[in-house]
Amino acid sequence: MTLFHPPAGEFTPTVTLVEAIRARAAEHPEREAIVCGDTRLSWGAFDEQINRVANLLLALGLRKGDNIAVISPNSDTYACLFMGILRAGGCVTPLSTMASPDALQKMLSDCGASAIFVAEQYLDLVSGFIAGMDLARYAIDFDHAAFDPLTPALAAAETTDPKIEIGMQDPFNLIYSSGTTGTPKGILHNHAMRAAQMDRVTPNGYDDNARTLLSTPLYSNTTIVSFLPTLFGGSTVYLMPKFDARGYLEIVQAEAITHTMLVPVQYKRIMDVPDFDDFDLSSMRVKFSTSAPLRADVKADVLARFPGKLIEYYGLTEGGGVTVLIADDTPDKLHTVGKPAPNTEIRLIDTNDQEVPQGEVGEICGRGPTMMAGYFGRDDLTHDYLWHDADGNAYFRSGDMGRFDEDGYLILSDRKKDMIISGGLNIYADDLERVLLADPDVIDAAVIAVPSEAWGETPLGLVVLREGATRSDVEICDAANATLGKSQRLSGIEIRQELPRSSIGKILKRELKAPYWETAGQ
Secondary structure: OOOOOOOOOOOOOOOOHHHHHHHHHHHOOOOEEEEEOOEEEEHHHHHHHHHHHHHHHHHOOOOOOOEEEEEOOOOHHHHHHHHHHHHOOOEEEEOOOOOOHHHHHHHHHHHOOOEEEEOHHHHHHHOOOHHHOOOEEEEOOOOOOOOEEHHHHHHHOOOOOOOOOOOOOOEEEEEEOOOOOOOOOEEEEEHHHHHHHHHHOOOOOOOOOOEEEEOOOOOOHHHHHHHHHHHHOOOEEEEOOOOOHHHHHHHHHHHOOOEEEEOHHHHHHHHOOOOHHHOOOOOOOEEEEOOOOOOHHHHHHHHHHOOOEEEEEEOOOOOOOOEEEEHHHOHHHOOOOOEEOOOOEEEEEOOOOOEOOOOOOEEEEEEOOOOOOEEOOOHHHHHHOEEEOOOOOEEEEEEEEEEEOOOOOEEEEEEHHHOEEEOOEEEOHHHHHHHHHOOOOEEEEEEEEEEEOOOEEEEEEEEEEOOOOOOOHHHHHHHHHHHOOHHHOOOEEEEOOOOOEOOOOOEOHHHHHHHHHHHOOO
């Protein structure tokens, strides 16, 4: 399925990632490709390991397009598996380490994976069901009767390039939704989509001896959108198996890091390191942010104290509507997520699927060269997420709400499903969260809908207070409601020690809301 047909004359990729990686290894085999902890792989060694992975899979009988699963923390081995699966003609299926065992079993059954590579750290997530599944099983770093050890298998594999022909419409990766309830959705990207993203390589300097530090997991599209351009550009990727703010700064300083991708919660933790200003971060050229909106005050702090450009991307793993904010160039637009990316079209629609007037809030629908191929095996579901304009062009419905300002910059309001409908009025949780976060005693906040006999549902604020704060929940609530409009007011505040977040920093509102609605019998 092809969801986007670019007009004639627009950027059309001609080189796949597989071809580019092969070429980069031949051009400079001695340059470092992957660094993780004490392991440093040259491009020549990286290329050899990619061949070993590909030949191991082909010897197992891999057919072109087969899904190959990986569940592991970031590592040099993971990087080699990722690119080796592609070189063999397979489709990389990176599994979320935040998913439950039940969800993981559903993912593997849904995609019909031919093989899985598992790291010991996440063995417990699959050990209860994996032995009963019909697929090859490899242990990355442990011994187990149900798995073949990966290290000797790779040592015995051929090092020659299998030269499997890869087409632009062949599957590249399959990324599953979190799968906390029901059957997870598999988001399928093809080689054309990933190749189209490489138009950012030269403008962002990924091909200029870049040294990119990544600390979010490789199963996340957040990580992949910087991992792949760095390799396409023939530069060096530094992988952190687990993020910690001070350790991150130490790596930037020691390795003269030039590029990075971080999520908002990571930026906040980094900027809050007490001796942040003592680190030499002058090597940094470009910092990216995505996965959730980066607060305007945090952007301003990053611009003031963290060297290098700051670029924020708004978009979904499914693709479609992508916006870009170059924060350095537009300091008066830090409350926005920028303008549509090149060759990208965004429309805002109401509940009747009609476009809204300029300045009004609507659901964000987008189309562009980086749209997914579709939900794996679910053409019906894919169709449900599409909106078509008067000319029949397909746009992906994001589920996010937003509006364009007078200069064409997109301002996000909320997730459509997180919108609170109280007494028939729409309340955007994001608006309330901004007010709470402006309180000097509040360091983290989430607003959720809870049941209300009078209004159907009503907003409740959940906050984390700074160390040493002494104000009560009532005082925090009263201060916020004094600022909010009458129809927006919070029904109450609950003080929490922390808010649950995904591995890429998104607040897990479904988890926060569940106890209130279960109690109400809904």
